[in-house]
Amino acid sequence: MTEVEIACARDQVASYAADPDHATAWYANIESVEWQTDKPLAVGSLVALVARFLGRRLAYTYAI
Helix, strand or coil: CCCCCCCCCHHHHHHHHHCHHHHHHHCCCEEEEEECCCCCCCCCCEEEEEEEECCEEEEEEEEC
């Protein structure tokens, strides 16, 4: 188990973690994030991500 204590308000942490533009900062395997729809994040948003895992390139799109 891993724990990290963050000295910020819960709403600030949730806002940061929910923003796809920050994915490369907090998830080591994510190489890039590209918005397929206009910002801000909302129902219907599409965000394309590229990751590396076990030596393979994975490209996928999140549909919100």
